[in-house]
Amino acid sequence: MTIEAKTLEATIDIAAAPEQVWPLVADLPGMASRSPQVVRSFQRGDGDVGTTTLNINRSGWKVWPTRSKVIRADAPREFAFRVKDNKTIWSYSLEALPDGGTRVTHRRAAPDGLAPVSARLQDLMMGGLERFDEELLSGMNATLRTIKADAER
Template sequence: MSDYAPLIEESVEIAAPPATVWALVTDLPRMATWSPQVKRTFVRKRPIQQGTTALNINQDGFKIWPTRSTVTEFEPHSRFAFTVKENNAVWSFTLEPTATGTRLVQRRETPNGISSLSNTLVDRVFGGQERFTGMLQQGMRETLQRIKSEVERDAAS
């Protein structure tokens, strides 16, 4: 088995205040609009807050798989994180005010490691850790750029 990346991170500057960006990144069902991997998210409890659970349907080519997640951090206009049950990964968005708007950082962290089942599936089904990590990182870039485009387009209207 190959090694997984314990931290994947991307960021973008958005010309809008943190409250505006926050409204988008915490709207889990809309994540499929921006993420190239997430195809649908079903949220169990509204409004979304710490403890909210979700079922995500993900896709990479012909491969489709579900994941379950729980919101583990919910600090309005600052930090939003959820943990994926199947692999122990923590996905987060951190919002930092800047002189021109917001710096939005997306991370995938694995403070408790990755489950052995996930490691095996990534190695055998998804082409190995290096390919899978590259796909996740590219997906983060696309997600952040799509969020930026939507926020800035709406702000200009």
């Protein structure tokens, strides 16, 4: 049994070429400095498809691990990984803009539904699926703002 989860999406325009933005979105260990939820990521592999990570996440006093695997790495267009623990797919799509900048879309999808144990934990520990989705979306926007600031330096 799986639980339906809505797709979350955030977008930002960055005044830097996709080739400059790509290293920031594809740097999983570096996400600890860009995402308000990621504390640390331990990467095994070179960042291409098949690379795995062990991630430590935090929300307030709650800390939990997740495991992920890179499923798409099409530089400088798309980077995606699947979180094994809850079956979600997190991705970044980069679109070149006519002015030389990049539109970055950050997405969380659950095409196969959310793992029941993850849904139950979100309900018990995170204030419910809807509230946690709001927190995730807020974090996605914060991550994009940090990527933008880093890319535009």
